[in-house]
Amino acid sequence: xxxxxxxxxxxxxxxxxxxxxxxxxxxxxxxxxxxxxxxxxxxxxxxxxxxxxxxxxxxxxxxxxxxxxxxxxxxxxxxxxxxxxxxxxxxxxxxxxxxxxxxxxxxxxxxxxxxxxxxxxxxxxxxxxxxxxxxxxxxxxxxxxxxxxxxxxxxxxxxxxxxxxxxxxxxxxxxxxxxxxxxxxxxxxxxxxxxxxxxxxxxxxxxxxxxxxxxxxxxxxxxxxxxxxxxxxxxxxxxxxxxxxxxxxxxxxxxxxxxxxxxxxxxxxxxxxxxxxxxxxxxxxxxxxxxxxxxxxxxxxxxxxxxxxxxxxxxxxxxxxxxxxxxxxxxxxxxxxxxxxxxxxxxxxxxxxxxxxxxxxxxxxxxxxxxxxxxxxxxxxxxxxxxxxxxxxxxxxxxxxxxxxxxxxxxxxxxxxxxxxxxxxxxxxxxxxxxxxx
Amino acid sequence: xxxxxxxxxxxxxxxxxxxxxxxxxxxxxxxxxxxxxxxxxxxxxxxxxxxxxxxxxxxxxxxxxxxxxxxxxxxxxxxxxxxxxxxxxxxxxxxxxxxxxxxxxxxxxxxxxxxxxxxxxxxxxxxxxxxxxxxxxxxxxxxxxxxxxxxxxxxxxxxxxxxxxxxxxxxxxxxxxxxxxxxxxxxxxxxxxxxxxxxxxxxxxxxxxxxxxxxxxxxxxxxxxxxxxxxxxxxxxxxxxxxxxxxxxxxxxxxxxxxxxxxxxxxxxxxxxxxxxxxxxxxxxxxxxxxxxxxxxxxxxxxxxxxxxxxxxxxxxxxxxxxxxxxxxxxxxxxxxxxxxxxxxxxxxxxxxxxxxxxxxxxxxxxxxxxxxxxxxxxxxxxxxxxxxxxxxxxxxxxxx
Numbered sequence: 001x002x003x004x005x006x007x008x009x010x011x012x013x014x015x016x017x018x019x020x021x022x023x024x025x026x027x028x029x030x031x032x033x034x035x036x037x038x039x040x041x042x043x044x045x046x047x048x049x050x051x052x053x054x055x056x057x058x059x060x061x062x063x064x065x066x067x068x069x070x071x072x073x074x075x076x077x078x079x080x081x082x083x084x085x086x087x088x089x090x091x092x093x094x095x096x097x098x099x100x101x102x103x104x105x106x107x108x109x110x111x112x113x114x115x116x117x118x119x120x121x122x123x124x125x126x127x128x129x130x131x132x133x134x135x136x137x138x139x140x141x142x143x144x145x146x147x148x149x150x151x152x153x154x155x156x157x158x159x160x161x162x163x164x165x166x167x168x169x170x171x172x173x174x175x176x177x178x179x180x181x182x183x184x185x186x187x188x189x190x191x192x193x194x195x196x197x198x199x200x201x202x203x204x205x206x207x208x209x210x211x212x213x214x215x216x217x218x219x220x221x222x223x224x225x226x227x228x229x230x231x232x233x234x235x236x237x238x239x240x241x242x243x244x245x246x247x248x249x250x251x252x253x254x255x256x257x258x259x260x261x262x263x264x265x266x267x268x269x270x271x272x273x274x275x276x277x278x279x280x281x282x283x284x285x286x287x288x289x290x291x292x293x294x295x296x297x298x299x300x301x302x303x304x305x306x307x308x309x310x311x312x313x314x315x316x317x318x319x320x321x322x323x324x325x326x327x328x329x330x331x332x333x334x335x336x337x338x339x340x341x342x343x344x345x346x347x348x349x350x351x352x353x354x355x356x357x358x359x360x361x362x363x364x365x366x367x368x369x370x371x372x373x374x375x376x377x378x379x380x381x382x383x384x385x386x387x388x389x390x391x392x393x394x395x396x397x398x399x400x401x402x403x404x405x406x407x408x409x410x411x412x413x414x415x416x417x418x419x420x421x422x423x424x425x426x427x428x429x430x431x432x433x434x435x436x437x438x
Numbered sequence: 439x440x441x442x443x444x445x446x447x448x449x450x451x452x453x454x455x456x457x458x459x460x461x462x463x464x465x466x467x468x469x470x471x472x473x474x475x476x477x478x479x480x481x482x483x484x485x486x487x488x489x490x491x492x493x494x495x496x497x498x499x500x501x502x503x504x505x506x507x508x509x510x511x512x513x514x515x516x517x518x519x520x521x522x523x524x525x526x527x528x529x530x531x532x533x534x535x536x537x538x539x540x541x542x543x544x545x546x547x548x549x550x551x552x553x554x555x556x557x558x559x560x561x562x563x564x565x566x567x568x569x570x571x572x573x574x575x576x577x578x579x580x581x582x583x584x585x586x587x588x589x590x591x592x593x594x595x596x597x598x599x600x601x602x603x604x605x606x607x608x609x610x611x612x613x614x615x616x617x618x619x620x621x622x623x624x625x626x627x628x629x630x631x632x633x634x635x636x637x638x639x640x641x642x643x644x645x646x647x648x649x650x651x652x653x654x655x656x657x658x659x660x661x662x663x664x665x666x667x668x669x670x671x672x673x674x675x676x677x678x679x680x681x682x683x684x685x686x687x688x689x690x691x692x693x694x695x696x697x698x699x700x701x702x703x704x705x706x707x708x709x710x711x712x713x714x715x716x717x718x719x720x721x722x723x724x725x726x727x728x729x730x731x732x733x734x735x736x737x738x739x740x741x742x743x744x745x746x747x748x749x750x751x752x753x754x755x756x757x758x759x760x761x762x763x764x765x766x767x768x769x770x771x772x773x774x775x776x777x778x779x780x781x782x783x784x785x786x787x788x789x790x791x792x793x794x795x796x797x798x799x800x801x802x803x804x805x806x807x808x809x810x811x812x813x814x815x816x817x818x819x820x821x822x823x824x825x826x827x828x829x830x831x832x833x834x835x836x837x838x839x
Contacts, residue, residue: 019735022731022735025731026728026731026732029724029728030728033721033724067553067554102502102503102504102505103504104504104507104691113684113688113691114689114690114691115691116502116503116504116691116693176504176506176507205643205644205645205796206710208710228505228506229504229505230503230504230505230506238625242505243505243506308795308796309710309714311794311795312477312714312791312795312797313714313717315791316470316473316474316718316721317721319466319469319470319787320470320721320724320725320728322466323463323466323467323470323725323728323729324728326459326462326463326466326732327463327728327729327731327732327735329459330456330459330460330463330732330735330736331732331735331736333455333456333459333736334456334735334736334738334739337739338739338742338743389709389710389713390706390709390710391710421455425455
């Protein structure tokens with residue numbers, strides 16, 4: 001029966017080409033726009049570490065002194081003393097400190113000009129904790145941090161630029177005037193967003209920079225402190241000496257902990273509260289406790305990382321899709337009722353209401369399928385346009401297999417839903433009357 | 439011409455579903471259109487904001503630093519060399535210019551006893567050549583003199599005096615004369631001695647545009663060089679500036695993102711705003727087109743369905759213009775109904791967007807704009823089918839189609 005309906009549908013669609021094209025275009029454009037924005041939304045709001053993120057937590061407190069008011073939220077980053085104390089407490093399965101910096105890279109060959117690149121000062125747990133893939137070598141060991149060893153891990157892009165992509169483990173790179181020995185080269189790693197170094201998201205107008213690729217160089221935090229690297233700082237109070245950040249009254253270090261069980265989480269929250277109380281007793285903190293520990297996804301959510309424009313575009317696109325569907329309902333109604341004569345004859349010859357209903361739905365579904373293919377093509381074009389934009393997440397905007405299936409399903413589903421009302425109306429056409437009139 | 443609304447409404451009652459569909463589509467289109475137009479105009483507004491500097495005369499060269507590789511001596515030598523480039527009228531060394539990186543953001547107090555830093559602004563810190571190079575002008579008070587020269591290489595140099603953008607100073611000290619007021623930063627206080635014309639911050643946003651202050655001094659060094667030249671000379675000066683810097687100091691790193699003519703930097707800064715404006719335009723046009731096509735489709739169907747009735751009306755004396763105006767009026771009524779609902783939906787949609795995003799309240803004036811646009815769209819879309827209807831000959835009445 002389906003084959004017959006399909007044939008009828010194709011015939012009918014061919015008969016009134018203008019109307020058919022109108023419907024297909026409306027569905028295509030609506031689906032294309034909404035799938036483009038949906039795909040970008042999906043890629044930007046996804047879980048950067050599926051399976052692991054629920055075990056990763058972000059402890060926060062407020063170390064700023066000299067204020068008479070407590071902030072409504074704890075600071076986005078920690079001062080070095082708090083971060084180091086909590087980190088060296090080893091109360092979690094794994095824990096790592098992260099701090100961004102701008103460093104100068106002097107290539108060995110004098111023909112290449114020096115570069116200023118983003119670096120990440122962190123600790124050894126960073127690599128296993130975040131499941132960072134290595135192409136060559138591995139991360140440094142905890143002993144390297146204690147020894148303030150001059151070691152570094154570089155990413156695939158920098159390895160290609162400096163060493164032509166060869167195994168560079170054991171080679172040295174000159175960072176801020178110090179020679180660092182490469183111990184590991186990363187494989188392709190592109191978490192979306194760069195979740196481990198996000199600060200200030202909830203107050204930022206444009207958050208697209210949170211989707212930058214990972215830093216090109218990673219080195220032990222104590223080593224970077226020794227080198228007096230230029231760290232990114234978030235907030236400073238009191239006299240600031242940016243050359244001695246280990247003692248500076250600045251918030252600039254993020255702390256991530258891995259807590260595998262609810263019991264461990266409760267214990268860590270208590271540990272955090274205990275530390276806060278202890279520091280107040282020591283006189284280092286001077287206000288009421290302001291502590292918090294969010295999971296990775298909670299932190300991303302709180303930081304509102306998905307750029308607002310992307311979200312607004314998604315809203316608009318779905319509003320547009322609703323208009324397109326409305327439009328299609330109207331046109332299908334026109335089409336089906338315009339064939340009242342034909343339907344009347346079919347009914348008179350014995351077709352049941354259900355047959356007419358099914359026939360109309362198949363026709364609507366066919367329009368949806370063709371429109372869906374058109375929409376797919378348009379979202380492919382749309383994503384290409386997104387990639388041409390100069391935003392940090394541009395390279396992430398590619399067609400996603402899951403989204404591809406969803407596009408077609410959405411298109412067919414939407415057009416079938418659009419066909420529902422017209423199909424019901426059409427199936428109510430009485431048999432005899434139509435024969436009489438025509 | 440008397441338009442008979444009653445028979446039209448009676449006819450529409452017989453096509454309730456189709457009428458409601460068009461109405462719903464128009465309502466949705468009205469809701470999206472008003473909000474999209476509002477967002478579009480916000481973005482166009484932002485892109486048009488004056489920077490307060492002589493944009494077409496300026497070329498910018500920015501150095502990237504790791505905080506210790508750029509010695510004051512190197513910076514001064516580079517400035518000296520840039521001044522020697524043919525066509526360069528003056529050079530200034532500063533921490534930032536409009537549309538480069540934000541480097542001097544700082545919280546401050548307007549009241550010494552306030553426990554919080556209740557204001558936040560961008561502090562431009564520049565050498566004494568900044569004012570002439572950028573083409574700033576004074577609104578009230580005076581420029582900073584040599585006696586109050588800014589000193590030291592901390593984040594914000596110390597000095598007793600400061601200049602502020604006039605409109606911003608007004609908002610910091612509402613109802614008071616800003617001149618002579620004192621601004622408290624961490625561990626220092628500065629008196630406002632001069633007000634300058636609106637000077638835009640490096641990264642203007644809808645909520646923060648001209649919240650800027652300026653400190654100048656002979657000893658100030660910075661990593662941004664700005665050169666003043668004739669507009670036709672800019673590209674040549676830019677190339678020469680890069681060459682000169684690379685030759686003079688091979689060890690420094692030029693920040694390509696922020697090295698260009700100021701006009702180009704402005705374009706680059708607003709690239710994503712422009713992209714969003716383009717997307718909004720695209721959605722508006724596509725939506726209007728789809729709505730119009732929907733109206734054409736349904737109206738054509740109705741015309742075709744009513745050929746006999748039209749013929750009868752014509753046969754009993756209706757003129758062509760009567761038929762035409764019948765369909766135009768019918769569309770006017772349907773779209774009108776849609777708009778009435780749509781304006782409420784537009785208002786609600788704006789409230790929802792305000793709740794979740796940094797979208798300001800939409801002025802009510804956008805509602806009639808969207809309404810009129812859709813009314814016109816409806817009239818234009820229905821004109822074709824209505825014209826076809828008016829051409830139905832009276833003789834149709836006598837045939838059974």
